[in-house]
Structure formats: structure tokens, C-alpha cells
Amino acid sequence: xxxxxxxxxxxxxxxxxxxxxxxxxxxCGKPKKENPITLKLLKENLNWKLLxxxxxxxxxxxxxxxxxxxNDSMKNFxxxxxxxxxxxxxTTASAIIKRIYQAYRLLTNFNLPGKAKKNVEHHYDIGGxxxxxxxxxxxxxxxxxxxxxxxxxxxxxxEEAQQNKIDHIIKKLxxxxxxxxxxxxxxxxxxxxxxxxxxxxxxxGISLSKNQIEYCKKKAKQLGLDNQVKFELIDYREAKxxxxxxxxxxxxxxxxxxxxxxxxxSMNKLLKDDGIFLLHTIGVVDKxxxxxxxxxxxxFPGGVCPSFSQIINPIEKTGLIVADSETLIRHYxxxxxAWLERFLEKxxxxxxxxxxxxxxxxxxxxxxxxxxxxxxxxxxxxxxxxKNFQSAHRTRDYIYS
Numbered sequence: 221x222x223x224x225x226x227x228x229x230x231x232x233x234x235x236x237x238x239x240x241x242x243x244x245x246x247x248c249g250k251p252k253k254e255n256p257i258t259l260k261l262l263k264e265n266l267n268w269k270l271l272x273x274x275x276x277x278x279x280x281x282x283x284x285x286x287x288x289x290x291n292d293s294m295k296n297f298x299x300x301x302x303x304x305x306x307x308x309x310x311t312t313a314s315a316i317i318k319r320i321y322q323a324y325r326l327l328t329n330f331n332l333p334g335k336a337k338k339n340v341e342h343h344y345d346i347g348g349x350x351x352x353x354x355x356x357x358x359x360x361x362x363x364x365x366x367x368x369x370x371x372x373x374x375x376x377x378x379e380e381a382q383q384n385k386i387d388h389i390i391k392k393l394x395x396x397x398x399x400x401x402x403x404x405x406x407x408x409x410x411x412x413x414x415x416x417x418x419x420x421x422x423x424x425g426i427s428l429s430k431n432q433i434e435y436c437k438k439k440a441k442q443l444g445l446d447n448q449v450k451f452e453l454i455d456y457r458e459a460k461x462x463x464x465x466x467x468x469x470x471x472x473x474x475x476x477x478x479x480x481x482x483x484x485x486s487m488n489k490l491l492k493d494d495g496i497f498l499l500h501t502i503g504v505v506d507k508x509x510x511x512x513x514x515x516x517x518x519x520f521p522g523g524v525c526p527s528f529s530q531i532i533n534p535i536e537k538t539g540l541i542v543a544d545s546e547t548l549i550r551h552y553x554x555x556x557x558a559w560l561e562r563f564l565e566k567x568x569x570x571x572x573x574x575x576x577x578x579x580x581x582x583x584x585x586x587x588x589x590x591x592x593x594x595x596x597x598x599x600x601x602x603x604x605x606x607k608n609f610q611s612a613h614r615t616r617d618y619i620y621s
Contacts, residue, residue, distance in 0.1 A: 223267055224248055230304050236297070240267060249304075257297055258290040276513040279584045283577050295560060295587035302591040307506060343520055350573045351431060355408070357569060358562040363410025367470035367500065368552040368600045378558040381551075386414050389467060391619045392498055392544070392604055395419045399464035402426070402490060404456050405471025409436035409449070416448045425451045426459055456486055464495050472501035472531075473523050480526070481534040488538050488607070497540070497605040502552070503528060504597045519585050528601065535605065543612035544604035552600055556590035 224238050224246035235249020237258040251257060261267065263286045269277040281287045282294070289297050346354065359366055360382040369381030370388050389411070395401065397420045403412050406425025409432075416423045427433055433453045440446040452459075456471075466487055475483045487497050502525045511524040535542060563570065563582060570579050592598045606612050 221246055221267065223270055226271070230301070232304055234300055234304075236300070240264070255291040257292045257300065259297065260288040260290065262286045262288065273513070276517065279514045279518075279581070279588070282584055283580045285580075293587075294583055295557070295590065298587050298591040299594065302588075302595040306595065307597050338521075348431075352435065353573055354570065357566045358559045363414065364408040365410050366407055368502070368548060369555040369558075370548070371551050371554050378555070378562075381555065381558075382410075386411050388619070389469070389498055389500065389602075390415060390418060392602070393465045393467060393496055394613070394618060395421060395465055397421065400424075400461070402459065402461070402463040402466045404459070404466065404468035404487075405474075406432065406436060406451060407470070408432055409439055409451065411467075411469065412436070412449050412451075413439070413443055413445055416445050421448075423449045424461070424463075425449070426454050426456065427451070428453065428455060456483065459486065459490055461490060462492050463490055464492055465497070466491055466495065467498040467500070469500040470502070472499060473525055474520070476522060477524060477526070477530065480530065481537055484534050484538040484540060487605070488540055491607060493607050494611050495607065496543075496611055499531075499601070499603045499605060501526065501531070501601055503531065503599055503601045505547075505599055506597050509597070514588070515585065518581055525598065531601065531603065535603075540605050540607060541609070541612070542603050543606045544616070546602045548600040548602060550594065552598065553590045553593035556586050556593065560586040560590065 227248035231249025235251040238246040239260045241264045370385035401423045403425040412423045412425045436451040508527045
């Protein structure tokens with residue numbers, strides 16, 4: 221069986237038992253003697269489908285109950301596979317198909333305001349009011365942040381890690397009391413509320429998610445911050461005003477490569493001459509790569525993770541200056557694991573909101589992303605961007621003091 225031979229080459233450490241649709245067993249690598257991880261293929265056509273397009277065919281088969289993992293979790297299976305695979309591809313055929321998909325996406329993906337709004341609604345407004353309950357299940361309970369947390373050595377839980385992230389960004393922005401702040405892609409408002417409370421600033425948050433904006437406005441009233449924090453349902457291209465500080469966390473992945481220059485041009489226009497802009501985005505450490513087909517189809521339509529070069533080039537063309545750059549490695553894998561653990565603990569509640577297929581889809585989404593951040597090519601870039609040298613700091617002491 222070709223698939224078994226390929227998996228045997230991939231597994232340099234540990235291994236699995238592969239069982240095909242006829243019950244034939246294949247030893248791939250060096251699986252544990254007792255209760256080895258076992259991958260069962262329940263349909264014969266998976267023997268060749270998984271060779272051609274594993275990135276999409278594997279999760280779709282899992283969602284259709286045509287694949288079973290025995291003696292361990294999907295997360296641990298994927299962690300072991302990606303650890304052994306590294307940054308390579310499973311087969312030459314799958315690599316070619318990815319490149320074809322990359323060219324197709326480049327030609328067809330236009331994240332104009334209308335399309336961008338639909339893409340955002342697909343994920344953040346999922347199931348209407350059911351979506352709000354879904355995010356309550358697995359996000360941190362204090363701020364409801366849906367982005368990479370910041371795990372210090374002594375951090376023990378998700379709530380602490382997300383507070384660390386907020387504090388780290390606030391320090392990088394070097395916010396002064398009374399300044400005007402803009403958050404591009406405000407989520408459920410957790411960071412905006414914290415900045416308003418800590419720094420006594422006027423904060424404006426924008427998003428294309430109707431659910432998020434409605435939630436933020438209600439929360440602002442509950443917290444007594446509605447005179448200090450406001451939220452608008454608009455695209456970044458429609459934002460107006462002049463701001464001392466701008467930050468964007470986990471939104472740039474939705475901009476689309478054709479609009480990177482437009483995005484930074486918009487930030488340049490909105491930022492005061494002595495202002496600071498902080499960009500926090502998922503990125504890839506390799507050269508520009510195609511977006512993940514499964515994630516694009518089911519989770520984040522229109523989304524793409526940029527390489528560092530793809531971010532820097534449009535910044536240079538806009539005239540902005542990168543004053544500081546930090547790559548967060550081994551933070552998002554822990555964040556995703558924390559989300560996945562909470563998600564699976566409340567599987568029954570999720571099933572009541574959606575169905576079994578949805579549970580498998582999101583389990584695979586979080587598990588595969590956690591594995592990619594730990595062993596493959598995904599990181600988080602945090603760039604501090606200014607208009608002139610006078611706005612930049614000479615050292616990083618102000619962040620850590």
C-alpha cells in the first residue's frame with residue numbers, strides 16, 4: 221500500500237498502525253507496543269485521496285466518520301505526524317496541488333468590503349445567537365479574546381496568558397492618559413475595555429461582525445464605559461479620524477494579499493504623525509505559501525497567513541517604519557490547546573448548539589493549527605510601526621521595566 225510506505229518514511233520517531241478499509245494492518249514507523257495509535261480508513265477510496273490532497277481529504281473524511289483514531293486523540297495523532305513531517309509535504313502530488321490552489325486563490329480572492337464582511341460573518345456570526353454561546357464555551361472568561369495569548373514561564377492558565385498579552389501590547393503601544401486609540405478588528409471588546417480602564421483613554425473599536433459589535437455595545441454599558449469606548453460596524457477602509465495609537469490583533473489574516481498595501485495606506489492615513497501602530501498577526505516562517513484548503517473552505521474563507529516579506533514590502537511602499545519586530549514562537553500552540561480542551565469538555569453543549577459534524581470540524585481545526593504552530597511553519601508576528609524616528613524608542617526598556 222503506497223500510503224503505508226509514505227507514512228513509514230515520514231515517521232522517524234514513534235509511529236502508528238494503519239488499518240485500511242479491508243482490515244489489513246500496516247506498521248508505520250515504530251508504534252508503541254501497547255495501545256499504539258491506530259488510524260482506521262473506513263472507505264477504500266481514501267487510499268488514493270489521502271495521497272493527492274491530504275490537507276482537505278483527511279479532515280473531510282474525519283467529518284464524515286470515514287476515518288477513526290483509536291488509542292489516542294486527534295490532537296496527539298496530528299502532533300506526532302506534524303512533528304515527524306516538519307515543514308515538508310506528505311507527497312509530491314499534494315505539493316503540486318497546493319501550488320495550483322495558491323495560483324487559483326491569487327486570481328480569484330478579492331477581499332473587497334462586501335466580500336470581507338461575508339467572510340467575517342461566516343466565522344464570527346456563526347449560527348446567530350448560537351455563535352455567542354459557542355465562543356463562551358472555550359475562550360478566556362475575563363476578556364473573551366480570540367487570538368494568541370502570551371505564555372510566560374510562570375503562567376498557569378488561559379486567563380493569565382490573555383492578560384499577559386494585553387499588558388504586553390499596552391506597553392509596546394506606550395499609551396499616555398487621554399490619548400485617542402483605534403482598534404482595527406475589535407473582537408468582543410476585551411482589549412479595548414482593558415485599555416480604557418488602565419490608561420483612561422478614548423477607544424474606538426471597529427469590526428465587520430454584527431454579533432461582535434452588538435455584544436461590545438452591551439458590554440460597554442454593563443461596565444459603565446460607554447462614554448469612553450465606542451464600537452462601529454465598518455470596514456477598515458471606511459474608518460475616519462486621527463489617532464495617537466492604533467492596534468490590530470488577529471485581523472490582518474483576513475485582509476487578503478491584494479489589499480496589504482491598501483491596509484497600511486489606511487493605517488498611515490489614520491495615524492497621527494507622532495503615533496504608534498501595533499500589528500499582531502499570524503504568519504509563516506517560510507516563503508509565501510498557499511492558504512490551508514481546509515481552513516479556507518470551512519473555518520476562515522478568504523483568510524491567509526502572510527510571510528514576513530509579504531508584510532514588510534507594502535509597509536515600505538507606504539512610507540511607514542518598522543520600529544520593533546517580535547516573533548512569538550510556542551505561544552499559539554498552547555493557546556489552541558487550552559481552547560481545544562475547553563471545547564471538548566463541553567462537547568455535549570456544542571452538539572446541542574450545532575451537530576456532531578461541527579464538533580469534528582472544529583476539533584480538527586484547533587488540533588491541526590496547534591500542531592502547525594508547534595512543529596510546522598506558523599508563528600505570530602508583532603510589529604511596532606511608526607511614521608518617523610522620533611516616535612521610536614531607543615531601547616526596549618520601556619516594555620519590560
